[in-house]
Amino acid sequence: GAGVSQSPSNKVTEKGKDVELRCDPISGHTALYWYRQSLGQGLEFLIYFQGNSAPDKSGLPSDRFSAERTGGSVSTLTIQRTQQEDSAVYLCASSQTGNNNGELFFGEGSRLTVL
Amino acid sequence: AQKVTQAQTEISVVEKEDVTLDCVYETRDTTYYLFWYKQPPSGELVFLIRRNSFDEQNEISGRYSWNFQKSTSSFNFTITASQVVDSAVYFCAQTGTASKLTFGTGTRLQVTL
Numbered sequence: 003g004a005g006v007s008q009s010p011s012n013k014v015t016e017k018g019k020d021v022e023l024r025c026d027p028i029s030g031h032t033a034l035y036w037y038r039q040s041l042g043q044g045l046e047f048l049i050y051f052q053g054n055s056a057p058d059k060s061g062l063p064s065d066r067f068s069a070e071r072t073g074g075s076v077s078t079l080t081i082q083r084t085q086q087e088d089s090a091v092y093l094c095a096s097s098q099t100g101n102n103n104g105e106l107f108f109g110e111g112s113r114l115t116v117l
Numbered sequence: 118a119q120k121v122t123q124a125q126t127e128i129s130v131v132e133k134e135d136v137t138l139d140c141v142y143e144t145r146d147t148t149y150y151l152f153w154y155k156q157p158p159s160g161e162l163v164f165l166i167r168r169n170s171f172d173e174q175n176e177i178s179g180r181y182s183w184n185f186q187k188s189t190s191s192f193n194f195t196i197t198a199s200q201v202v203d204s205a206v207y208f209c210a211q212t213g214t215a216s217k218l219t220f221g222t223g224t225r226l227q228v229t230l
Binding site: 045 | 154159160161162163164167208210217218219220221222223
């Protein structure tokens with residue numbers, strides 16, 4: 003498709019399990035972002051990839067969170083040993099340039115529920 | 118550090134009323150960009166507008182208008198003659214020298230008939 007694609011759209015898991023969330027950005031977009039949106043809250047920055055540069059991981063809340071981007075395209079956000087407070091919608095966005103004047107295109111998000 | 122404040126948590130208006138959503142930002146960067154995004158009930162954020170810090174000219178797009186004032190660090194968004202389809206959560210956001218977009222906590226707008 004033409005937009006940012008995220009999977010799964012919904013994930014229910016048990017506390018302590020690992021989860022992987024996938025983001026397929028718009029083709030040709032060099033920048034990719036992960037954000038987290040908890041119920042009724044704003045968007046919390048997690049991590050940012052720009053081309054081949056080292057990612058900006060400053061928003062990752064703990065070492066249980068990691069992300070990678072293979073081949074400058076698809077990205078996977080991994081949460082290890084999930085906790086209930088990890089329950090949120092995880093949003094991925096991509097932009098054409100990664101310059102801070104770039105418009106971000108968001109996916110529909112992956113809703114994670116940790117029981 | 119950057120910070121975006123949207124003091125209005127929720128606003129309710131009747132269709133055809135005008136409504137202004139407030140946004141106050143904080144930054145030490147001299148070059149920065151400000152944004153508004155709309156998040157309808159479907160959940161997908163939609164880009165509305167981007168302004169750079171050197172361009173304080175206000176902008177109008179149909180029923181939408183934006184008022185950027187550096188003197189008060191504000192970037193307010195006005196919807197004229199609101200419609201039910203405008204019901205959504207609206208986020209103000211900012212970038213600076215770091216490329217990550219910092220969002221406010223959002224304002225939920227409810228437009229009723």
